[in-house]
Amino acid sequence: MADDSRLFVSVGDAPIDVTALLDRVADPGAGAVLSFVGTVRESKQGKGVLGIEYEAYEAMAERVLRRIGDELLAGWPVRRAALVHRTGHLRVGDASLAITLSTPHRAPGFEALRFAVESLKRDAPVWKREHFEDGAVWVQEGS
Amino acid sequence: MRIEVLCFAVVREIVGAPAATIELPAAATAGTAAAALAEAHPALRPLLASVRLAVNEEFVAPDHALADGDRLALIPPVSGG
Secondary structure, X not given: XXXXXHEEEEEEOOOOOHHHHHHHOOOXXXXXXXXXXXXXXXXXXXXXXXXXXXXXXXXXXXHHHHHHHHHHHHHOOOOEEEEEEEOEEEOOOOXXXXXXXXXXXXXXXXXXXXXXXXXXXXXXXXXXXXXXXXXXXXXXXXX | OEEEEEEOHHHHHHHOOOEEXXXXXXXXXXXXXHHHHHHHOHHHHHHHXXXXXXXXXXXXXXXXXXXXXXXXXXXXXXXXX
16 A cells, blocks of 8 residues: 555645645655646637536545545656645636656656556546537547 | 436536435446436436446446445546646
8 A cells, every 4th residue: 555645635626836735745755746736728620619628526535635646656656646626617728737756767657657647537537618609518538 | 326426517517416315226336327327317318328337436337336325427528728
């Protein structure tokens, strides 16, 4: 079982503080601190996006993020990791997702980060609804 | 047995509520419970093939046996991140 204090996960409507998440994974054994931030893009196939609404099964989403974090700590030499997904109404440019982690060397760090992003997007019970001028649409996976 | 079914996104819009309580026979599975909800809300039927099932916050196969008081969630295709 991974040490809980090395892993931070959160799902909620507070704005994401990426600097704080970088600080959370700081570690004297780390030579690399990596981050991924997912942000709301201004347009989708030429249509202007007014905003995005994220809905989550919060209790299960935190459990899934924790499971992904445990896999990071077990599968790569990750010192610390943080995974956060924001819910509620977001505007263009807002951060919806942030993952930070620290490793002794950068190569495993890049691999672990990619694994974390792809796992989260595949398994986290979170749904995105895009608001356009002519209405709102639940996004289907793969979009 | 009685179980609570949590509904999200497009499923929530079809069912009209974030949760529904349904009565099921003792030998019910996650799959038969989802089918029972689709009986009451036929617009769910075409979605069932792409909906994943979770019981008490863990993904399960359709043949997972339910127990009284379980919380079933219908997880339509996710789009987090």
